[in-house]
Amino acid sequence: MSTTPQSSAPNSYPTLTVVGSINLDITATASRLPSPGETxxxxxxxxxxxxxxxxxxxxxxxxxxSSRMVGAVGKDDAGRNLITAMASAGVDVTDIARVDEPTGTALVLVDGEGENQIVVCPGANGSVSVDGVAFGAEEAVLCQLEVDQEVVLEAARSAKGFFALNAAPAAPLLPELLERCDLVIVNETEYELIPALRNAPLVAVTYGGEGSAIFVDGERVAEAPAVRVTNIANTIGAGDAFCAALVLGLRTGLEYSHALAAANAVGADAVRDSSSQPALKPLEHYIEATRTATRPA
Structure with a gap:
């Protein structure tokens, strides 16, 4: 296990590499979500x-x-456009493969309150591989479960430094994978669906409007309240923004409660944006904004 520093002030940001899914989101927004069989x-x-x-x-x-992405897209217009969008945001796209499968697609329904229903067609995400990808000792690696768990396990084996897993969508975790995780991030539903997390060394759990908490060996050791948002536009990218912010915050040395508070503030900004990849301020802004608002559990 890598050791997470627990000083009160952040240092320089580590390199963060994400191994996971890349999709084209096709989103339909309506006043409410349909019931089964309803238009x-x-x-x-x-x-x-x-x-x-x-x-x-x-x-x-x-x-x-900056960040780095390891993934796969199809040899189609969608794949090319997604790579271009990531590169323009500052992501190193060198390790994104172009494969013969169609680019992954998510069909998303969103209601007027920002709640959503999603169907994912994995496509090229089924071809994600870390073969030939090098990970540095000072590099943080973040994965999710939208690609094959064996690929995630291989990334965990290859990562030399801090390894974080956003265990979503919820699934039983391979014992070796869980043992390698320096941090697991889940929402409250995923936490209930993955009993093995009760004894994991470090788990962050989000509770929507109730904020977030960190558990060490099953003991709740830190928490931070949610940031109230009245103008919710889209909740899809909020959890992902939270994950990135939490990993960066912890790896720069923030105390657990401060890292949670900063990540909560990032997630709150994300839901105000209709995009799944929302515009965000630099992390320093959220760190400073939440410096005096943190408290232990």
């Missing part, structure tokens, strides 16, 4: 970059100035 009219359609992996890499680049 709801008056929707607004948009296409935008998405995928938990890409969302986290873009958030990290916007917060810290």
């Amino acid at each position: 709801v009219g008056g929707g607004v359609l948009r296409q935008q970059p998405g995928g938990k992996g890409a969302n986290q890499a873009v958030a990290a680049a916007r917060l810290a100035g």
